[in-house]
Amino acid sequence: MDIETFEASLTRSEPPRGLTPALCGVWHALRGSWDAAHDAVQSDDPACSWVHAALHREEGDLGNAGYWYRLARRPIGRGEMAAEYRAIAAELLERGAD
Numbered sequence: 694m695d696i697e698t699f700e701a702s703l704t705r706s707e708p709p710r711g712l713t714p715a716l717c718g719v720w721h722a723l724r725g726s727w728d729a730a731h732d733a734v735q736s737d738d739p740a741c742s743w744v745h746a747a748l749h750r751e752e753g754d755l756g757n758a759g760y761w762y763r764l765a766r767r768p769i770g771r772g773e774m775a776a777e778y779r780a781i782a783a784e785l786l787e788r789g790a791d
Contacts, residue, residue: 694709696783696787699716699782700779703723703724708720713740713785714734714735715733715738715741715744716782718731718741718745718748719778719781719782721733722774723775723778723782727748727752730744731745737764739764739766740765742762742764744778746760746761746764747778747781750769750770750774758770
């Protein structure tokens, strides 16, 4: 799947089949479903930790977000949340990572 297909799927009521947990979390986050996004990224893999970090940044819990960014080995996100989520999705889709 490419980023254009991923973004087009945001109009659907359910995420596409076969998304990794991290991409499923991004999908829900971009649709404004914070709880569903958070539930999707409970795995301890780096991709889920990255999404988890962004979710806590969006929530305003910057201490918790910092913890998850460190686990993901990523810099703390800046700027608009939707842009960060889209950047995460684009990278994960490009590298085929979970």
